[in-house]
Amino acid sequence: MRQIDGYTKTCGLIGNPVEHTMSPVIHNTLAQREGRNLVYVPLRVEKGGLKAAVEGAYALNMFGLNVTVPYKSEVIDSLTGIDEMAQKIGAVNTLVRTETGFRGYNTDMMGLYRAMCSENIVIEGEDIIILGAGGAARAVAYMCAIKGAGSVYLLNRTLHKAELVASEVNQVLGVDIIKPMKIADYDKLPGEKKYLAIQATSVGLYPDVEDAVITDKDFYEKIHTGFDLIYKPANTKFMMLVKEAGGQAFHGLKMLLYQGVIAYELWNNITVEEEDALLVYGKMKEAMGIEE
Numbered sequence: 001m002r003q004i005d006g007y008t009k010t011c012g013l014i015g016n017p018v019e020h021t022m023s024p025v026i027h028n029t030l031a032q033r034e035g036r037n038l039v040y041v042p043l044r045v046e047k048g049g050l051k052a053a054v055e056g057a058y059a060l061n062m063f064g065l066n067v068t069v070p071y072k073s074e075v076i077d078s079l080t081g082i083d084e085m086a087q088k089i090g091a092v093n094t095l096v097r098t099e100t101g102f103r104g105y106n107t108d109m110m111g112l113y114r115a116m117c118s119e120n121i122v123i124e125g126e127d128i129i130i131l132g133a134g135g136a137a138r139a140v141a142y143m144c145a146i147k148g149a150g151s152v153y154l155l156n157r158t159l160h161k162a163e164l165v166a167s168e169v170n171q172v173l174g175v176d177i178i179k180p181m182k183i184a185d186y187d188k189l190p191g192e193k194k195y196l197a198i199q200a201t202s203v204g205l206y207p208d209v210e211d212a213v214i215t216d217k218d219f220y221e222k223i224h225t226g227f228d229l230i231y232k233p234a235n236t237k238f239m240m241l242v243k244e245a246g247g248q249a250f251h252g253l254k255m256l257l258y259q260g261v262i263a264y265e266l267w268n269n270i271t272v273e274e275e276d277a278l279l280v281y282g283k284m285k286e287a288m289g290i291e292e
């Protein structure tokens with residue numbers, strides 16, 4: 001890391017817990033690579049302390065912040081401005097300093113899109129299955145709709161949550177492409193075409209590495225590409241099932257990479273070269289013990 005001095009700009013991650021975060025690897029590597037005088041640190045914020053933390057960070061002249069679980073929605077109340085898409089999604093993961101306070105953005109969604117582009121995965125015109133209807137799945141549904149997916153089947157264990165998310169996204173964007181379904185009804189998916197499936201539930205996350213939200217091999221016959229938002233483990237049960245059925249499968253580490261890259265771009269008003277992003281990705285894989 002470059003020598004810290006009186007000019008060093010500080011960025012950080014607020015959340016709880018933050019101990020296992022990979023974000024310092026992303027931002028400190030980019031800053032080092034660019035010779036930029038910036039450091040990024042994890043900042044654990046205890047329950048009830050969010051407002052004081054955001055105000056304090058601003059008062060301390062912090063340059064930018066990321067926000068993680070459990071504060072991505074709650075932080076909106078402490079902002080002076082919010083990006084339109086982050087407002088629609090109802091979740092903010094990046095705060096950019098302005099003259100009057102922090103402005104909120106959501107780089108998770110665009111991070112997923114950029115990760116998919118870098119793997120040559122097409123969204124436009126595609127038939128897509130999203131598994132889950134939580135916060136992550138909701139952002140994925142917005143991304144798919146905004147990027148011109150053909151049709152999007154939103155499958156969730158609890159149907160009414162899928163219905164809520166689908167009607168919200170359709171209504172906000174003025175489209176009618178998100179179709180809610182119960183996960184158990186996956187055999188009713190129209191069968192002529194193969195799908196891109198995005199796994200956005202928490203099922204299969206370490207340590208429950210043997211779990212997948214659907215285990216029936218017939219389902220995976222319908223999938224040409226599987227993208228799991230989970231990156232720990234780096235080869236989830238969902239990914240294994242996709243590959244066993246002949247599809248290609250990806251884990252979520254590149255989404256994490258690009259949400260960070262986009263935040264860094266917003267803070268510094270630059271574009272990060274792909275070569276530099278891939279250098280960071282190499283360091284992230286090293287830190288995770290991922291070899292491929």
Ligand code: ATR
Nearest residue numbers: 132133134135136137156157158161201202203213
């Ligand atoms: P996040 O913000 O990470 O998306 P979340 O909002 O808690 O987390 O959402 C978790 C998602 O995983 C939900 O879609 C949840 O399904 P329900 O809405 O039916 O609860 C899904 N999920 C969690 N455990 C599950 C399980 N054992 N089987 C099926 N789906 C599960």
